[in-house]
Amino acid sequence: MATVEDLQKRVVELEKQLAAALQTKNAPHRDKIAQMSSEVVDSNPYSRLMALKRMGIVDNYERIRDFTVAVVGVGGVGSVTAEMLTRCGIGKLLLFDYDKVELANMNRLFYQPHQAGLSKVEAAERTLREINPDVEFEVYNYNITTVDNFQHFMDRIKNGGIGGSSPVDLVLSCVDNFEARMAINTACNELSQKWFESGVSENAVSGHIQFVIPGETSCFACAPPLVVATNTDEKTLKREGVCAASLPTTMGVVAGFLVQNVLKYLLGFGQVAYYLGYNALDDFFPTMAMKPNEECDDRHCRLRQKEHQAREAAKPKVEKAEVKEEEIVHDDNSWGISLVSETTAEELQAAEGDKPVLTQGVTVAYTKPAPKQEGDGDSTVKDSGKSLEELMKEMGNL
Amino acid sequence: MATVEDLQKRVVELEKQLAAALQTKNAPHRDKIAQMSSEVVDSNPYSRLMALKRMGIVDNYERIRDFTVAVVGVGGVGSVTAEMLTRCGIGKLLLFDYDKVELANMNRLFYQPHQAGLSKVEAAERTLREINPDVEFEVYNYNITTVDNFQHFMDRIKNGGIGGSSPVDLVLSCVDNFEARMAINTACNELSQKWFESGVSENAVSGHIQFVIPGETSCFACAPPLVVATNTDEKTLKREGVCAASLPTTMGVVAGFLVQNVLKYLLGFGQVAYYLGYNALDDFFPTMAMKPNEECDDRHCRLRQKEHQAREAAKPKVEKAEVKEEEIVHDDNSWGISLVSETTAEELQAAEGDKPVLTQGVTVAYTKPAPKQEGDGDSTVKDSGKSLEELMKEMGNL
Numbered sequence: 001m002a003t004v005e006d007l008q009k010r011v012v013e014l015e016k017q018l019a020a021a022l023q024t025k026n027a028p029h030r031d032k033i034a035q036m037s038s039e040v041v042d043s044n045p046y047s048r049l050m051a052l053k054r055m056g057i058v059d060n061y062e063r064i065r066d067f068t069v070a071v072v073g074v075g076g077v078g079s080v081t082a083e084m085l086t087r088c089g090i091g092k093l094l095l096f097d098y099d100k101v102e103l104a105n106m107n108r109l110f111y112q113p114h115q116a117g118l119s120k121v122e123a124a125e126r127t128l129r130e131i132n133p134d135v136e137f138e139v140y141n142y143n144i145t146t147v148d149n150f151q152h153f154m155d156r157i158k159n160g161g162i163g164g165s166s167p168v169d170l171v172l173s174c175v176d177n178f179e180a181r182m183a184i185n186t187a188c189n190e191l192s193q194k195w196f197e198s199g200v201s202e203n204a205v206s207g208h209i210q211f212v213i214p215g216e217t218s219c220f221a222c223a224p225p226l227v228v229a230t231n232t233d234e235k236t237l238k239r240e241g242v243c244a245a246s247l248p249t250t251m252g253v254v255a256g257f258l259v260q261n262v263l264k265y266l267l268g269f270g271q272v273a274y275y276l277g278y279n280a281l282d283d284f285f286p287t288m289a290m291k292p293n294e295e296c297d298d299r300h301c302r303l304r305q306k307e308h309q310a311r312e313a314a315k316p317k318v319e320k321a322e323v324k325e326e327e328i329v330h331d332d333n334s335w336g337i338s339l340v341s342e343t344t345a346e347e348l349q350a351a352e353g354d355k356p357v358l359t360q361g362v363t364v365a366y367t368k369p370a371p372k373q374e375g376d377g378d379s380t381v382k383d384s385g386k387s388l389e390e391l392m393k394e395m396g397n398l
Numbered sequence: 399m400a401t402v403e404d405l406q407k408r409v410v411e412l413e414k415q416l417a418a419a420l421q422t423k424n425a426p427h428r429d430k431i432a433q434m435s436s437e438v439v440d441s442n443p444y445s446r447l448m449a450l451k452r453m454g455i456v457d458n459y460e461r462i463r464d465f466t467v468a469v470v471g472v473g474g475v476g477s478v479t480a481e482m483l484t485r486c487g488i489g490k491l492l493l494f495d496y497d498k499v500e501l502a503n504m505n506r507l508f509y510q511p512h513q514a515g516l517s518k519v520e521a522a523e524r525t526l527r528e529i530n531p532d533v534e535f536e537v538y539n540y541n542i543t544t545v546d547n548f549q550h551f552m553d554r555i556k557n558g559g560i561g562g563s564s565p566v567d568l569v570l571s572c573v574d575n576f577e578a579r580m581a582i583n584t585a586c587n588e589l590s591q592k593w594f595e596s597g598v599s600e601n602a603v604s605g606h607i608q609f610v611i612p613g614e615t616s617c618f619a620c621a622p623p624l625v626v627a628t629n630t631d632e633k634t635l636k637r638e639g640v641c642a643a644s645l646p647t648t649m650g651v652v653a654g655f656l657v658q659n660v661l662k663y664l665l666g667f668g669q670v671a672y673y674l675g676y677n678a679l680d681d682f683f684p685t686m687a688m689k690p691n692e693e694c695d696d697r698h699c700r701l702r703q704k705e706h707q708a709r710e711a712a713k714p715k716v717e718k719a720e721v722k723e724e725e726i727v728h729d730d731n732s733w734g735i736s737l738v739s740e741t742t743a744e745e746l747q748a749a750e751g752d753k754p755v756l757t758q759g760v761t762v763a764y765t766k767p768a769p770k771q772e773g774d775g776d777s778t779v780k781d782s783g784k785s786l787e788e789l790m791k792e793m794g795n796l
Contacts, residue, residue, distance in 0.1 A: 002402070002406075003402075004400070004401075004402055004405060007402060007405035007406065007408075007409060008400075008405065010405075010409050011405060011408050011409060011412065014409065014412035014413060014416060015412060017416055018412060018415055018416045029510070029511040029512035029514075030501060030511040040641040041502070042500035042501065042502050043500070043501045043502070044501065044502055045501045045502065045504040045505060045511075046505065047502050047641055048502060048505045048506075048602075048641065048642065048643055048644040049505050049643070049644075049645070051602075051641050051642060051643035051644075052601070052602060052643045052645075054641075054643070055600070055601035055602065055642075055643045056601070057601055057602065057603055057643065080507075080650065083507060083646070084507070084646040084647055084650065087504060087505050087506065087507065087646045088505065088645070088646065088647075089505075102440035102441070103428060103440065103441045103442065103443045104439070104440045104441070104442055104443065104445050104446060106443035106485060106529065106530070107443060107444065107446045107447050107485050107486065107487075108446075108485065109478075109481060109482070109485065109507070112427070112525075112528060112529055113427040113428040113443075113528065113529065114427035114528070116427075116428075127510075130510060130511065130512070131504065131510055131511065132504070202453070203450070203453035203454070203455055204446075204449075204450060204453065204455065205455055205667075205668070243438040243445055243446065243449050243452075244446065244449060245446055245447070245449035245450045245452070245453045245455065246446040246447075246449075247447070247450075247486070247658070247661070248481070248482040248485045248486065248654075248657070249482055249486075249654045249655075249657045249658040249661065250654070250658065252478065252482065252650050252651075252653065252654040253650075253651050253654035253655065253658070255650065256646075256647045256648070256650040256651035256654060257647075257651065257681070259646070259647045260645070260647040260648065260651070260678050261681075263645070263647065264678075264679075269603075269679065270603070270678065270679030270680065271679065271680050271681070273681045276681050280658050280662075280668065281662075281667065281668030281669065282668065282669050283655070283659075283669070283671045283674050283683070283685060285681070285683045287681060
């Protein structure tokens with residue numbers, strides 16, 4: 001039989017092993033870094049990013065720490081988006097999702113089988129903190145489209161910046177449904193918050209990103225959502241209850257496009273894309289910029305347009321070059337959309353029939369029904385908050 | 399003082415905790431799956447991939463398990479490439495690298511700080527096996543460009559397929575230097591092995607993939623390596639000893655393009671890109687196809703060209719449509735390169751001067767020195783194997 005001494009030795013040994021096992025599992029594996037350094041040593045996680053300064057791409061990379069980005073939806077696109085921003089050393093990330101990790105998500109990057117069952121935001125936060133403990137996180141495991149959550153979501157957009165009383169710098173929509181996109185659109189129009197929309201088609205072989213500057217570019221309510229046309233049977237795509245296909249490739253590319261344009265916007269290099277599509281079958285990448293619809297259903301969008309026009313009118317002519325200078329093709333159509341495109345209006349009209357005038361390869365996700373004639377014709381979209389339920393009901397009817 | 403009973407209880411308790419801690423850390427977190435299923439349940443990691451069949455994109459997704467891909471270089475592009483293929487359920491992966499994980503790699507996707515110090519292939523294999531235990535792995539922690547390793551590398555390309563006596567289906571070059579690319583090119587020309595080249599510029603804002611079919615498209619020795627022009631000072635890029643910049647975005651996009659085209663090639667959908675560039679500053683994506691150089695320095699390339707011409711001549715006219723049908727712009731130039739491009743030869747010649755005629759936005763990584771006049775003028779590139787040292791010496795002189 002074992003002696004007390006034997007057992008004590010065994011306890012010490014086991015405690016040591018357990019501590020080691022737990023440490024490998026839980027401990028933060030690098031310390032926080034107070035200041036980003038350009039020093040070229042193997043132990044510096046920022047050396048390859050700070051090198052962007054020496055390469056003449058970015059003037060002041062350290063600024064990345066001043067920015068806050070909200071990522072709504074941390075699935076196939078959103079999780080990779082959050083990981084890229086974390087590895088780039090973004091100051092603060094807000095994550096919103098209400099889904100759980102499932103084995104059925106393993107065909108996309110980021111989540112691992114041992115995380116199945118965890119909420120996506122919880123699993124994402126754990127992994128991201130381990131990757132970069134310098135990033136600040138706020139995560140919310142809820143659906144932004146319910147009334148109470150929407151109010152809270154609006155508040156976090158308005159006050160979620162570093163320090164806790166400034167707005168976030170950008171909102172990134174990485175959701176997979178119309179209701180959530182419309183809620184983000186409503187919030188961002190009301191708060192005059194710049195945001196990026198992103199999406200991947202249900203057949204997994206196309207995707208897009210779109211930059212929305214309230215009042216300056218087309219919002220999500222100005223026109224039906226745009227998608228890259230993929231030459232597949234539209235009926236297949238629309239069938240209800242069918243499990244959508246997805247690929248880690250398409251989602252990784254869309255996340256890459258999204259974060260690249262976020263970095264260009266935040267750090268001030270290159271040209272930010274207003275719309276960038278990805279057709280994987282043909283490696284085709286439509287781009288365009290769309291002006292907002294003056295008759296947009298969203299009251300706050302129309303308000304932001306007026307404000308933008310006033311700002312533009314007040315500017316001295318020379319200074320107004322933030323927006324990429326391209327020849328603008330004005331073209332009246334049933335959607336009230338004007339756009340910048342290399343394709344002629346005639347080519348598009350022939351190809352798209354009654355749809356908005358769009359660049360080659362891009363089409364609308366669906367056609368808009370005729371407006372209903374109930375009550376006040378000017379109030380089909382209400383303020384956010386109290387009236388969101390009504391808004392949702394209307395969306396359900398679309 | 400503790401009694402023997404107390405200590406025994408403590409030992410049992412500690413053993414239980416240790417087992418739990420180790421299990422969370424090491425245990426495979428999902429069992430192998432004998433056959434891919436389309437069943438739409440949360441526990442099926444293949445449901446969203448098998449849905450590609452129902453969506454009309456892929457005829458027989460299960461075939462993915464029959465394929466073997468070799469990934470050379472598992473850094474910023476190669477690790478994400480391997481992860482995407484693993485999540486897609488590829489049959490077998492061969493990984494080659496001789497580098498260690500460092501904190502300085504944390505600005506790109508895949509590796510995590512706790513893996514610092516492990517060899518890249520070891521760290522990658524552990525993570526990938528946990529993500530998908532159905533994939534078969536062979537990993538080699540060596541530099542393919544030394545004489546012995548090159549012989550072994552050639553053998554694994556030739557016999558590394560599933561079953562152990564067939565060649566791999568594709569080789570993917572995800573390396574970051576000229577010598578390794580040239581070694582892959584030499585091996586693939588000799589073995590008539592199809593491969594993809596990939597690359598990211600040192601200023602982190604452009605990248606490309608290129609599909610090489612020996613004898614059918616331009617090999618790496620037919621012309622200087624192509625890069626996407628990025629409007630930055632070339633001198634900055636060429637300076638020796640300067641730490642290159644890198645971004646998770648650009649590398650993720652290039653990996654996405656690479657694996658997407660691998661899937662299109664292996665599973666037979668869409669159009670495989672011969673050259674696809676990515677200019678992140680402007681979201682510009684040049685594409686083209688290049689015919690091989692009849693005077694290529696690589697003897698095996700010239701041999702493969704003759705074989706290809708013979709096969710083409712023997713084919714009935716109707717069947718020869720595997721290669722995308724485009725109007726081919728033949729244009730003699732100092733590089734002997736012909737290419738398929740939407741840009742006219744005149745536009746290009748004006749833009750590129752003495753360089754090969756390339757599609758808009760693409761240029762060569764460097765200009766080729768005049769051939770040296772020592773010995774037999776026809777043998778500047780030797781057979782692989784015994785003569786590789788000489789080849790390396792010549793590369794060093796470039």
